[in-house]
Amino acid sequence: MSLTSLTDLEGIRARHLPRIEERLRPGELARPSQVLVCTGTGCASSGSVEIYNALRQEVRERGLDVTVTRTGCFGFCGAGPIVVVHPGAVLYCGVKEDQVRHLAERHLEKGRVVPELLYREGETARSFLFEVPFFARQHRVVLENSGLIDPEDIEEYIARDGYFALAHVLSGMTPEEVTRTVSASGLRGRGGAGFPTGRKWAFAAVEPGPKKYIVCNADEGDPGAFMDRSILEGNPHAVLEGMAIAAYAVGADEGFVYARIEYPLAVKRLEIAIRQARKLGLLGKDILGSEFSFDVDIALGAGAFVCGEETALLNSAMGLRGEPRVRPPFPAQAGLYGKPTVINNVETLANVPAIIRRGAAWYAAMGTERSKGTKIFSLAGKIRNTGLVEVPMGMPLGSLVYDIGGGPPPGRRIKAVQTGGPSGGAVPADRLDVPIDYESFRELGTIVGSGGLIVLDDRDCMVDLAKFYMQFARDESCGRCTPCRVGTAQMVEILERITAGAGTLEDLDELDALAGDVQEASLCGLGQTAANPVLSTLRYFRGEYLAHIKDHYCPAGVCNLRVH
Numbered sequence: 001m002s003l004t005s006l007t008d009l010e011g012i013r014a015r016h017l018p019r020i021e022e023r024l025r026p027g028e029l030a031r032p033s034q035v036l037v038c039t040g041t042g043c044a045s046s047g048s049v050e051i052y053n054a055l056r057q058e059v060r061e062r063g064l065d066v067t068v069t070r071t072g073c074f075g076f077c078g079a080g081p082i083v084v085v086h087p088g089a090v091l092y093c094g095v096k097e098d099q100v101r102h103l104a105e106r107h108l109e110k111g112r113v114v115p116e117l118l119y120r121e122g123e124t125a126r127s128f129l130f131e132v133p134f135f136a137r138q139h140r141v142v143l144e145n146s147g148l149i150d151p152e153d154i155e156e157y158i159a160r161d162g163y164f165a166l167a168h169v170l171s172g173m174t175p176e177e178v179t180r181t182v183s184a185s186g187l188r189g190r191g192g193a194g195f196p197t198g199r200k201w202a203f204a205a206v207e208p209g210p211k212k213y214i215v216c217n218a219d220e221g222d223p224g225a226f227m228d229r230s231i232l233e234g235n236p237h238a239v240l241e242g243m244a245i246a247a248y249a250v251g252a253d254e255g256f257v258y259a260r261i262e263y264p265l266a267v268k269r270l271e272i273a274i275r276q277a278r279k280l281g282l283l284g285k286d287i288l289g290s291e292f293s294f295d296v297d298i299a300l301g302a303g304a305f306v307c308g309e310e311t312a313l314l315n316s317a318m319g320l321r322g323e324p325r326v327r328p329p330f331p332a333q334a335g336l337y338g339k340p341t342v343i344n345n346v347e348t349l350a351n352v353p354a355i356i357r358r359g360a361a362w363y364a365a366m367g368t369e370r371s372k373g374t375k376i377f378s379l380a381g382k383i384r385n386t387g388l389v390e391v392p393m394g395m396p397l398g399s400l401v402y403d404i405g406g407g408p409p410p411g412r413r414i415k416a417v418q419t420g421g422p423s424g425g426a427v428p429a430d431r432l433d434v435p436i437d438y439e440s441f442r443e444l445g446t447i448v449g450s451g452g453l454i455v456l457d458d459r460d461c462m463v464d465l466a467k468f469y470m471q472f473a474r475d476e477s478c479g480r481c482t483p484c485r486v487g488t489a490q491m492v493e494i495l496e497r498i499t500a501g502a503g504t505l506e507d508l509d510e511l512d513a514l515a516g517d518v519q520e521a522s523l524c525g526l527g528q529t530a531a532n533p534v535l536s537t538l539r540y541f542r543g544e545y546l547a548h549i550k551d552h553y554c555p556a557g558v559c560n561l562r563v564h
Ligand SMILES: Cc1cc2nc3c(=O)[nH]c(=O)nc-3n(C[C@H](O)[C@H](O)[C@H](O)COP(=O)(O)O)c2cc1C
Pocket: 188, 189, 190, 191, 192, 193, 194, 195, 197, 217, 218, 219, 220, 221, 222, 305, 306, 307, 308, 309, 310, 311, 343, 344, 345, 346, 348, 349, 450, 524, 525, 526
C-alpha cells in the first residue's frame, strides 16, 4: 500500500493514537494493557530481548489482553533492563529474566505493583516513570519517541505525527522556505563543529546540476558516545524523515546513511525502517503523490574514528581509503562522486521534522542566544545515573551532572567532566556552572562536541586521562600529514614519561609547543583538536602534572610510578 496524501497518513495516525496516548498518561494505576520493554543495545546486553520474549510467552500462556512492545533506549541505561507497564507508566528497573514470571503474575494478571523492581532513591521507591528525577528534568525533542514507540513499526511513528512534516513540506512549501525555516530555527550541526544547518543546506541548494546527495553521518567514533546509535535504535524514521526534508530543500534525490558496522542493532532497525518507508511510498518515487523522489541506502563504515570526518567519510563511502582531503571544495560543492553533498549528523537530521512541524520560533525559543534547541548527551563515568539525556541548551552543566545524573556514587567527589571526547577537554568541578552552549564551552577550552560526557572523580588521574586520549589520537591518526602522525606520537611519549615518573619540567614546555604545532599544521579536525585534552588538563590540573614530575607521585593513585 502506497500512501498518496495527508489523509492517508491521518488514517494511520487515528488508528494507533489511543494506544500511544495511553503510554503518555502519568501515574494512574488501572488494569494493565501494555508492557514496553527497552531493547536498546544497553538493555539488550543485559538480557532484555530474553525478557521481552519471556513476557510475550507469559501473556500468551495466561491469556491476558496485554500487548508487549519492544522499544529503543529510555535513556536510563544504567538502571536497565527497563520494563514499563501501562496505563500509569510503572517503571521497573534491573529486571531479570527469572523475575518475569512474578511480574506477569502479580502486575499483569493481578494488577498489583512489584515493589522490589521499582526504582529507588535511598529508602524512597518511585512507582511512576514521570516521577523519577532523571526523566522529570529533561526536555525531550529528538528523544520524544525513544522508549515510547516500537522502532520497528512505522505506523507507531506515524501515530506520533511521523512523516507529517515531510507531507507538509511537499504539499505547501518551496525548497527555499524549508531552508529558511531551518536557518531561522538556529539549528546547528550536532556532529561536533556546530555549523549552522540551514546555511549548509543553502550552499548545496545553489549548486547547479540535477544530481545531489544527502549523507547522514552515523559513524560516531568518540569513545563513550552513544547518542546517535540510540537515536537510530529508538526512532530511525525521524532520521529518514529529516533526510527526505533535507533532500527536498537542496534538490537531492539520493541519500546514504554512513553507519558503523559495530552498530548491528542500529543498522538492522534502519534497514527495517527504510523497507517500511519504501513500502508506504514515503521513500522512493513520487513521495506522497508529489513529484519529489528520494531514496536512501546504507553504507557501512568499519569503525575508524577518522572516517567520521566528512571528507574521509565520503572517500570511504566511495570505496576509497578513508583519508581526509583538503577543503575547499567543501562537500556541499563537490562531495560524493564529485556532486554537491550535504553531510549532516544523525541528531541534526532527527531535529528537522520537529522544527518543520512546530515551527522555527518554537525551536529558537529553546536554548541560548547562539545555541538553540536541545542537546543529547551520553553520561558515563563516575556518575550514579549513566545513560542518555536530552536537555535544553543553556542548562548549567552541573545541573545535568547532579540533578539528572544524580551526582557521584556514594563517598566519591567529582573532579571534572570531560566533554567533547578526544577533541574536547576537562571542565573542572568548580566550573560546572558553565551553561551548555558552544561558546561558553569554547571559552573554557573545551567543546560541546557530539555529546559524550565522561564524569571523573578523585580516583581519576588527569595526566593519565590526557595520555589515554592522546594515545587514541595517535592510533586513529590516518598518517597523511606529518604534524598529526609524528606530533601525536611524540606527545604520547612525553605523557608516558611523565606518568612513569621520568618526566621533567622541560617536558611540559615541550608538550605545550607540540600541542600548538599539531593544532595549527594538521590537515583535518582530528589533528587540529587532538591536543585539546592535554591543553585543558595542563590549564586546570597543572598541579597533578607537577606532582608526577617533581614528587614522583600520582595524587589519584592511578599511575604506577617508578621513583628515579
Ligand atoms: C576526526 C573526526 C571525526 C568525526 N566524527 C564524526 C561522527 O562520528 N559523526 C558526526 O556526525 N560527525 C563527525 N565529525 C564531524 C563531521 O566531519 C561533520 O562536521 C559533521 O558530520 C557535519 O554534520 P553536522 O553539521 O550535522 O554536525 C567528525 C569530525 C572529525 C574531524
